[in-house]
Amino acid sequence: DTGVSQNPRHKITKRGQNVTFRCDPISEHNRLYWYRQTLGQGPEFLTYFQNEAQLEKSRLLSDRFSAERPKGSFSTLEIQRTEQGDSAMYLCASRAFSSNTGELFFGEGSRLTVL
Amino acid sequence: EDKVVQSPLSLVVHEGDTVTLNCSYEVTNFRSLLWYKQEKKAPTFLFMLTSSGIEKKSGRLSSILDKKELSSILNITATQTGDSAIYLCAVGEGFGNEKLTFGTGTRLTIIP
Numbered sequence: 409d410t411g412v413s414q415n416p417r418h419k420i421t422k423r424g425q426n427v428t429f430r431c432d433p434i435s436e437h438n439r440l441y442w443y444r445q446t447l448g449q450g451p452e453f454l455t456y457f458q459n460e461a462q463l464e465k466s467r468l469l470s471d472r473f474s475a476e477r478p479k480g481s482f483s484t485l486e487i488q489r490t491e492q493g494d495s496a497m498y499l500c501a502s503r504a505f506s507s508n509t510g511e512l513f514f515g516e517g518s519r520l521t522v523l
Numbered sequence: 524e525d526k527v528v529q530s531p532l533s534l535v536v537h538e539g540d541t542v543t544l545n546c547s548y549e550v551t552n553f554r555s556l557l558w559y560k561q562e563k564k565a566p567t568f569l570f571m572l573t574s575s576g577i578e579k580k581s582g583r584l585s586s587i588l589d590k591k592e593l594s595s596i597l598n599i600t601a602t603q604t605g606d607s608a609i610y611l612c613a614v615g616e617g618f619g620n621e622k623l624t625f626g627t628g629t630r631l632t633i634i635p
Contacts, residue, residue: 412565439621450527450611450625451566464621499565510555510615512623514565 412515414500420521421490428486429518433502440483441512442475443499444468451499457483458505490522525550529612529626537634540602544629546612547594556588556595557623559611566611569597599631607633 413432421427433440438459443451454473455465459480469475472490477483487494497519501512526549536542548556555573559566570579572588572595579586583606586597599606609630613623 441621443623448627450613450627451623453622453624456621466622509568510557510571511568514567516564 412500412502412513414498414515414518416518417516418519418521420523422523423490423492425490426486426488427490427520428484429498429500429520430482430484431500431502431515432482433500434513435481437502437504437513438480439503439505440477441501442483442485443501443514445497445499445517446495454485487520490520492522495520495522525614525616525624527612527614527624527626529610529629531629532627533630533632535632535634536602538602538604540633541598541600542602542631544597544599544610544612544631545594546597546626547592548612548614548624549593550614550616550624552616553590553614554617555615557613557615558586558595558597559613561609561611561628562607569610571615602631602633604633604635607631 441456442454445451453466455475457477460477472488475485497517499517501514528547530545557571558569570586575590583600588595609628611628613625616622
């Protein structure tokens with residue numbers, strides 16, 4: 409296991425379509441995070457899980473966004489009825505709850521373009 | 524609203540120069556400040572700072588936190604072209620830094 413894996417790496421879709429991204433965290437990490445990054449901005453927090461429990465969601469996460477981590481391992485982020493404003497890089501990160509460095513290990517992201 | 528502000532937004536220097544990047548923050552439940560380096564891929568962790576005045580160092584990079592001034596600096600000495608990247612500052616809140624609030628980053632370009 410070499411790190412956090414995300415797929416697809418790129419997704420181009422038409423407005424109104426649904427898209428789903430998958431994140432496979434580092435295997436021993438029980439905390440998993442989703443962030444969104446637009447051009448020229450830092451990542452923005454969306455939500456995080458401890459094991460299978462979703463513990464916090466940002467107000468940025470509209471009703472069209474849903475995230476799951478059903479077995480406490482991989483996670484999916486689904487965006488329904490995509491809008492052009494959803495175009496961004498979606499970053500997943502993970503860490504062990506017991507970690508005392510605070511370091512999040514980020515995946516390389518899934519870039520979404522909504523036409 | 525929590526805010527993290529980085530300056531300068533962009534910096535171009537020659538190889539061998541020393542640079543100082545700045546980060547200031549306003550957050551309600553500060554726990555730590557983190558620095559990340561982002562090239563074309565995922566952000567990679569550099570430092571986490573929780574105590575004021577204690578310098579963290581890794582090779583040519585060093586960082587220090589000033590909780591009185593609500594700020595931090597990241598220094599890079601003897602810069603190399605491989606240091607070209609966006610440097611992100613983030614502030615962690617909650618017991619385990621569950622939520623990171625990031626600044627917009629400083630884009631550093633090193634000219635050979």
